[in-house]
Amino acid sequence: MSVSKDNVAQPDQFLHYQLGKSLGEGGFGHVYQAWDAKLHRQVAIKYLKNFATGLDLLKEARLAASLQHAAFVKVHALEQAGESQAIVMELVPGRTLRQVLETQTPSISHVIDIVLQIAQAMQEAHAAGLVHGDLKPSNLMQEPSGVVRILDFGLATQADRDATTSLVQADPQGTIAYMAPEILTGAPLQASADIYALGVILYELLTGARPFASLSGLALAAAVIQSNSDQWPWPDNLPLVLRQLVRAMTTRQIEHRIGTMQEVANQCAQIAAIDAVSLNSGTFNLSALKLSVPLVPENKKFNWSGFVKNSRRTGLTVLLVSAMIGAWYSQPYWPQMREGLQTYSESREMQLGLDALNNFDRVAMLDRAEQHFQRIIDRSPNHAAAIASLSLVHSQRYLTDRQNTVWLQKAESEAKQAVDSNDFLALSHVAMAKVYELQDQFQDAFADIERALALDPNSVLAISAQIEVLIRAGRLDEALTKVKLVQKNHPSERIFADQMAKIYLAQNDFKAAEIAYRLSLQIKPDASASYIGLAQTLLALNRAEDSIQELQTGIKIRPGAELFSALGNTLFTRGDYVGAANAFESAVSEDKGNPKDFQAWARLAESLSWLPGKADIAKSAYAKARNLLQGRLQITPHDANLISLMGLYTAKLGENAESLNFVQQALALAPNSAEIQFRAAVSYEMIDMRAQALAAIVKSKEFGYPNKLIEAEPELLALRRDPKYLR
CATH class of the missing domain: 3.30.200.20 (Phosphorylase Kinase; domain 1)
Known part of the structure; x- marks a missing residue:
């Protein structure tokens, strides 16, 4: 209608x-x-x-x-x-910052990340001559991945120095609490007003309440006009540097306010780099930051008596504001878009699940995607789209979880069920094709992709699956031609830039791979897999320092287990065992990483083994790795790779007889594996079987195990001095 x-x-x-x-x-x-x-x-x-x-x-x-x-x-x-x-x-999924504030108190690092993202985006808008004019928590959406999106920019106006009226006056939709004082008194809308609004948002994120939270209407407008932000109350435990940043963004005098959003972003980046102890110190040395904005002096309390006296002199200003306030009250207020946790929505669960799946390179997002799809299946057991999507989740888990075949078996069962439930759903055939790809059944995979594309020719999932099968089948030139064409038609889809980089890497064209990975990060600046791929590419170009820097940049933007592990591996191979241990410790932490990753625990233990006085801590880490691995072996008891790891971990823990049993099992299952021979050598050496260790290390070399990794193993120091090894 x-x-x-x-x-x-x-x-x-x-x-x-x-x-x-x-x-x-x-x-x-x-x-x-x-x-x-x-x-x-x-x-x-x-x-x-x-x-x-x-x-x-x-x-x-x-x-x-x-x-x-x-x-x-x-x-x-x-x-x-x-x-x-x-x-x-x-259509943007997620929660508004207003909803976030209603349910939680964000950490300081989370707050700084949010404001940094907004400032970087708004700098681009301001450079184009656009001013938002209505920045507020309900106009800022945080996606499940943590990316912040800015809503309602359709209300922006082009900055015009000759304008005599502002958009706010023409349609006073902005919430008074976030309006700059000059806007309330009729000044033209300028970029400085957005900086003020973002400063108020920063204050609210840090304190949990906006300034003058008990006031509304004319009283609120008058308080904003007459007060200055150095009079706003602050909790005693918040760092001084954050108070100074808020004051610099929200000072009433425009000439004293931070001049650009780029400066705001720079300040946030500097603050984000401060270690937690220093950041939370009320006496932190601000001069060390080299702040480029004036710092507003700290006052104790709002002077209400002075405010009342000044208010008598500003009656005319309030009268000028009153017309605008009345108009504002006449407009319906934007209701906050609720997540709807209390009310189940099938379409919402599906959208949130697909959004999370799009961030497949982070374990936490795969967990979230699985939860959304499972909620649908619990209510609708034959929901083909949810079942197919769950199959894609489990296929990705197979790739990220050391190729645990249990995940692939689940993915296959779910893909077949999805096709049986709805043979006319493109997503069902994409899921089936993915399973065939991972099983190296390329002909069957291509057949299902063709069926998916016939049903939905513009399906990004189907097109990317087709390119992935071409890559896995070794048809690299064909895959490269296809992905270049598709990337031009879908410039905002990061997956195609990543696939292009993967092809270039396989072709040893590292310069082109670097360009492709950087394109991917332009599209999605928090993509963990792209940072890891870029870091590996830079290592191949002998740019180790650049590789480490890129991983650290990725961690700063969106920390995660994958990035910390990649950083730890890079630092370990360079002999920076302290840095590697710190990185792996973050990789297995509850808040930053994945505490269920047994291999990250083992890598932490390896790093600690090189540090004096850390033997007991290293042993505890190996015990954690061994315990987690035991659960995996119960699921796949004949996996030679896992068995060899269990032999290594039990040897590290001094359980010699049990270690020998695992080592012999692994060698019987995979005698020609370079990695398994190397692990056997380390295990033999630790249980005082030098002859067997020497034989295994020779075989590992014959099968292509790198010398630099052999030399990086602390348990082989004595063996490498053995005359038999030197010969």
Whole structure:
């Protein structure tokens, strides 16, 4: 149905868009979730209303659509049918910062990361002459991956030094608490107002409450106009450096305020680099940061008596503001988009699961994806899309979990069930193709991909699966030609840049691989797999320092077990055992890593073994690795790789008889494996079987085990001095 600007009834159709649930309502329009029947995708549609006369919405939509930074919600189209106008936008999953604040108190590092992301994105907007004008927690969305997205940029206005009125005056939709004092007194909207708003958001994220939380309406506006942020109350435990940053962003005098969002981003990056002990010190040396903004002196309390006296002199200002406030109250307030945890939504669970699966390079996101798909299956056991998606999760677990065949068996069973449930669903055939690919059944994989593409020619999952099968089948030139073409048609899809890099790596074209990985990180700056791939590429180019720096950059943006482990491995091979131990300790930590990763525990133990006085701690780490590995062996008791690791760990723990049993089992299962022969050599050496150790180390070399890794094993120091080894 067609809806006029003044009709607020729930519509069901707008042009070729099938409208679903209402997502919210604000001063500029009503927002609905919708299905684009032409392009087969979920979108958000905002019906426009009450916009200022003469406002060029097409121009504004074009300006917003021109922004390339991933934080901005993409504008797909500006549509019109009769008297109705609508902006078609990307549908963003996740929670608003308002919802985050209602349920948790973010850590300081989390807060700094959020503000850094927003500042970096807004710097690009300001450079393009765009000012948001309505930054506030309910207009900032955090995706399940942690990426922050900026909503409602369709209301932005192009900065114009000659403008005499601001968009806020034309449509006072901005929340007063986040409005800069100069905007409340009628000044034109400028980039400095966005900096002020972000400073207020930073204050609220740190303290849990906005300034003057008990005030509203005219009283709130008057307090914002008359006060300065150095009078805002602060909890005693918050670091001084953060207070100074907030004050520099929100000082009433524009000339004393931080000048650009780039400066805000730089300050956040510097703060993020401070160690936790120093950061939380109330006496931290601010001069060490070399801050480029003036620091506002710290005052104790808000002077209410002075405020009352000053208020008598500002009656005219309040009167000028009152008209705007009245208009603001007349507009419906944007309701916060709730996660809907209390009410089950199948479509929501599916979307959140797919979004999490898109971040397949992080174990925590695979866990989250599995939970969303399983919720659907618990209620609808034959839901083909959820079953197929769960199969893709388990295929990815097979790749990331040391090729544990249990995951591949689950993936195969689920893919077959999905195809049986709905043979006309492209996703079912993508899942089946992935299983065939991992089983090296390439002909069957291509057949299912062709079926998927026939059902959905624009499926990114199907296209990327096709390229992946070509790579795995060794058809690299064909894969490269395909991925180059597809990447041009899908420039915002990181998966194709990663696949291009993977092909170049296989072809030993490391320079081209570096360019492709950097393109991937431009598309998605927090992609762990891309940082790891880039680091490996730089190592191949003999740029070890650059490799370490890229991993550290990835960790700063989005810490995770995978990145910490990659950093630990790199530092270990360079002989930096202290740095490696620190990295592996983070890799197995509860808050930063994956405490269930037995191999990371073992690598931590190896690093500690090289450090004086750490023998007992190293032994405890080996015990943790051994205990975790025992659970894996119960599932796959004939895995030669796991058995050889168990032999090594038990030898490290001094359990000689048990170690010998595991070593002999592993050698019987895989006698020609270089890695298993090497582990056998280390185990034999530790249980005082030097002759067998020498024989195993010779075989490991014959099968291609690297000398540098042999020399990096502390338990082989004595063996390497043995005349028989030297001969």
